[in-house]
Amino acid sequence: MSTSVPGPATAPALARAVAADPAKFAEAYWGRQPLLTRADELAGPDGFRDLLAPEAVDELLSERGLRTPFLRVANQGKVMPASAFTGSGGAGAEIGDQVRDDKVMQLYADGATLVLQGLHRIHPPIIDHARRLGAELNQPLQVNAYLTPPGNKGFATHYDTHDVFVLQVDGTKRWKIHPPVLPEPLERQAWGGRADEVGATAAGDPALDVVLHPGDALYLPRGWLHAAEAQGERSLHLTFGVRALTRYAIVEELLHLAAEDQRLRATLPYAMDVADPEEVAPELEETVTALRDWLLTADPAAVAARLRTRAWSARRPQPVKPLAQLAYAEQLTPAAAVAVRHGLFWQLTTDGPDHVVLQLEGRTLRFPSFCEPALRFALDGTPHRVSDLPGLDDDEDRLVLARRLLREAVLVPAV
Secondary structure: OOEEOOOOOOOOHHHHOOOOOHHHHHHHOOOOOOEEEOHHHOOOOOOOOOOOOHHHHHHHHHHOOOEOOOEEEEEOOEEOOHHHOEEOOOOOOOOOOEEOHHHHHHHHHOOOEEEEOOHHHHOHHHHHHHHHHHHHHOOOEEEEEEEEOOOOOOOOOEOOOOEEEEEEEEOOEEEEEEOOOOOOOOOOOOHHHHHHHHHHHHOOOOOEEEEEOOOOEEEEOOOOEEEEEEOOOOEEEEEEEEOOOOHHHHHHHHHHHHOOOHHHHOOOOOOOOOOOHHHHHHHHHHHHHHHHHHHOOOOHHHHHHHHHHHHHHOOOOOOOOHHHHHHHHHOOOOOOEEEEOOOOEEEEEEEOOOEEEEEEOOEEEEEEHHHHHHHHHHOOOOOEEHHHOOOOOOHHHHHHHHHHHHHOOOEEEOO
């Protein structure tokens, strides 16, 4: 069993960006074509200012001690060196790559676009929303904000190697969107390697030419070309990037596992000229045959175990407050309520007749087998009183188990 608990029962996070029914969105748009959703189709009278208002941008840039790479600056389509907007934080904070608000202000006034990166790690409203949206999509997310001066374009026409949800927060921005030159590109297939194709396609008529207003949302599958330009006022928008695994990830893991096959580890012939196609041809044929034979025996469980490591490490569950968490564990009573961390991935398996194993991202916890009913109960995604944990002899045993799970950051206080 593998699970991730999304979070409290609230309105779906996807509904903030897509008015379509999730099943229809998945069938007609996900990974296939762009989708524009206007503000009047979405819930929320204030658009997306609750996630990141301009005032919050000012605070992040001036008072949070941001360091690279949490800020990127682009002008005339080119990314500027970090030295142009960073410096020492002064006495007691001499680290030299901290964002300098005065330098940033001047660059922005001169027409540069500011890109706040990794907001899913540093800004609480976005941390919460990204976690919920990621759980609904069952995919890891990254969140950036783009602040563009009036009439300026931060980046030339390009494509992303991940799907994005664009949420227009403040001002207006014109988006010109063209079909892919490379459908469904991998992360290593960035647009720069196809700059000529991108430029030629961008010179034609766009598939979509729209102005986003506050509260509007736009979904773009990976590979779709786009360029955005602020209109007569500054523009602030959020981009939620979906870092989904692809079938090629399965291919990569299969190749790792294929190293177990001796035929595929065989040394090439003595003195073989690997630059000669005629000498390579018979070895290629034999290698393909051996690989085909091995693929027919590939174990889905082994592939899933490797993919699990990649998927779990890409996502972070609900933040834990260390001091409050430890204090809660220390003062725990049978009447106290606990719940599994929202977004936590786990697997619970047996290890012989005497133990169960709780597999988490990067670590493994072992428990006596009689703890299994209590563990499954505690991990089911709903709050429970410690005294209700089943299968244990008394409240003292329940407290011991609950305290360990709190200290291991598996459970959190249910408040």
